[in-house]
Amino acid sequence: MARVSMRLPDIGEGITEVELTEWNVKPGDLVREDDVLASVMTDKATVEIPSLFAGRVVELACAEGQMLAVGADLVWIETETDVGTIDAPAPQAAAPMPAALGQAGAPSGPKPLAAPAIRAEARARGIDLGRVQGSGPDGRITMADLDRHPPAKAPPEVQEVPVIGLRRKIAERLSATWARIPHITIVEEVDATALEALRAGLNEARAADQRLTPLPFVMAAICRAVAAHPGLNAQYDDDAGVIRRFGPVHLGMATATPSGLIVPVLRNAGQLSVQALGRASADLAARTRAGQLGPEALTGSTITVTSLGALGGVASTPILNAPEVAIVGVNRIVMRPVWDGRAFVPRQMMNLSASFDHRVIDGFEAAEFVQALRRALEDPASLPFDPR
8 A cells, every 4th residue: 555645736826825624534534536535715716626546544734724835735545556646636616526435445325415614513513414414406405404403412602613714715805805995885765666566577477486586687777877887897906006997797796605605706797688687696696505616607796786685674884895896785675655745655665785995986976876776776677678
C-alpha cells in the first residue's frame, strides 16, 4: 500500500485560498474514485472536491472552518497504486454525491444529500442524517426535514455555532459593504390592486406549482424602469474610479437557502415576458437551494431584487449587492383603506424599499427611478406578456 497526498486544485478566477467548510470523510474511511472528499467555499460558491482513486483515508490536512491554500496538501490516502503526490481534479458545483464505501469495503448505500449547514445542524441536534427522509430535489434533506425528526439528545442550554463557510462570507461581505458605501433608501407605496387582479386572471388556468407570484411583475417593471434610467443598471468600481453602465439587465435575485442568502443571476431579464420571468426565477431559485449552480451563475449581476414574499414586512432597508449601485426590496401586499378624493376605499397596497449607492446616485435620480417603477407596477397591463 502506498501513502498518497492529494493537493487542493487551482479553482480559477485568481483564487489563492479557500475555506474548507465540510469534510465528507474521516480517517479510516474507505473511498472510491469520484467520492466527494470535502466541500470548500470560494468568494463565489461552494464546490466539492472528489477523490481521484480508491483507498483508505489516512489523514486530513485541516479542520472545518480553516483556510487552505491552492496547491497545499488536502488529504492523504492509502492506495494500492503508487501514484505519488497529485492535484485533485478541478472541483464542480455542489451536486448529488456518490455512494461511499463502508468499513468492510462494500457500498454502504447512498450518502444522504444535504447542504453543509444542514449537516452542521444535524450534528448539533444529534440527528443521524441516514435516518432522515429528504423531501428536497433528488431526496436532498432540508431544514424542515430536520424539524420533523426527533433529536437524539436534548439541545444544550448554550450552543456555540462556528461562523464558517457561506455564513462567514455573508458576514464579511455585508460588513465591508455597509462600512464602505453610504446608502440612501427610498420607500414608496404602490397600489397593487390592478396587478393582483391581472395576476389572478393569469393564474386561473395554471397548475398550483406554476402560478405567478408578484415577483416576476416586479422584475419586468425593474427592467422597464432601468431602460429609462440606465444609470441604475450599473456597477461602481471605486478603486478604479469608474462607473460601468450595462445595456442588458442581468438581474440578481436574492434567494434564501439553508446555508444562507445567495444571489444567483437571471441573465438578459429585459428580454423576457412576465410569464417567462416567472418560470426562469422559479427554476433558478430551486437550483440555487439544491446547490446545483456553479460560480458562473453567481456573478455578473447589474441590479438586484430581494423579496421575502408574504413575510416581507411593511418596509425594509436592503443592503446593496456591491459593486451594484441599486437594489429593490419588495414588501408584502396588504389591504388598506385609501382615500380616493371622495371616500376611503379598500385597495391592495405594497411598499417598495429601494437602496442606492449615494456616492454615485443622487437622491433625485433615485426618486425618479422609484417613481418609474411604481408607475409600471400600477399599470401592469403595459408589461410584456406572452400571447395567450
